[in-house]
Amino acid sequence: MYFCSEFLTMRNLLPTIVVSLALSFLVQCKSGLVTMSNSCYNMISTGQSQNKSGNYSGALETFNTVLQKCDAYDSKEKGFAGKAEALNGLKQFNDALAAANEGLKISNSSIDNLFQRATAEIGLGMESAAKSDLNTIISLTQKNKNTAERATIYAKIAALNAKEQAYDEALGNINQAMSLDNSNLDFSVLQGDIYVASGKFKEGLESYDNAISRGRNDAEVWKAKATALIKMNQKKYGTDNAGSLAKKMNSAEKQSLCATIRTAVEHGMKDMNIELMQVAVCN
CATH class of the missing domain: 1.25.40.10 (Tetratricopeptide repeat domain)
Structure with missing residues (x-):
């Protein structure tokens, strides 16, 4: 062959x-499938679905x-x-x-x-x-119309920025992703994660609530919201000890946290640390 x-x-x-x-064959090369058989095409489609x-x-x-x-x-x-x-x-x-x-x-x-x-x-x-490869992909995709694909790449770069604690860059890239594909609610969750990692808890909670209100109503996002509330109160009161935190939090803070944890558990969340916090604060 x-x-x-x-x-x-x-x-x-x-x-x-x-x-x-x-030359006819060469044109086919450029069109995509070339000599791929139907059975191979079907197997690849099956694998992609899996x-x-x-x-x-x-x-x-x-x-x-x-x-x-x-x-x-x-x-x-x-x-x-x-x-x-x-x-x-x-x-x-x-x-x-x-x-x-x-x-x-x-x-x-x-x-x-x-x-x-x-x-x-x-x-x-x-x-x-990773950053080099992702930048190469952005360069390769700038000329096409696949904005959803480009948005996913920007989100990947944002996650990488956050891992490196480059939070301003991370927020810039996730905002770019959201501007390209506002329908992908994973981007709102990632935006919330970046805000929380940078210590901007209020903004992070707003991002999670945005994802939830638009249909991302699952254990992962509720766990992220519960974690953000815990971290916010730990920072406010200067303690990671669940018992001490329970004594210092006011009733509104406890109500908000406990309601969030209950909803997360109802959606299937399993996290020992959050459950221990629930025992200390909510009982």
Whole structure:
């Protein structure tokens, strides 16, 4: 099987009719699927759906099958990206990094593989490498119309900024993400996390409430809100001791915290530290 670049090399050696066929094939190369079979296309679609739903083990099995059975270069590129995403989901970051690098050997401008490599690098604490890859992705995507994809990249960079305690940069990038895709409520939660990490508890709580009021009503966001309330009161009263905090908090503060913890538990939150705080403050 010849790749597109090989057709360009052979062009001058082929009869006219064969050149015509070769150029036709080259056009197909640029359109996307090239020689990927229907069965490979369907397997890749299945794997992508599994990753999206959080079934990372199933996705890993699917994409391993793709890489074993599908030979077209675009199948391999998407196969490695899907495998890397599944491994990142399983927090097997070294293996995810290796898979993404294999995909980038096929196409060094593969946004999917760059994205998964950056995700693995963040997981491994390779902040500089991750930031470089994410900036490369932004550069590659500036010219297209996929604003949701660009917004996700800005959010990734914001999370990385926050990890480095560069909170002003983090807020700038998450605000950019939200301006590009205001429908993604994960961005509101991340904005809240950044505010709380920087000590701006009131703004963080407003971001969480915004996400909740717009439909992000799950255990994760309620846990984040409860954690923010606890940290806010710990800072206000200068103690991390639950018993001491319970004695110092006023009734309105206790009511707000206890109602938030109860709602978080109702939504499935399990956190021993928050539950211990609930026992001390709410009983």
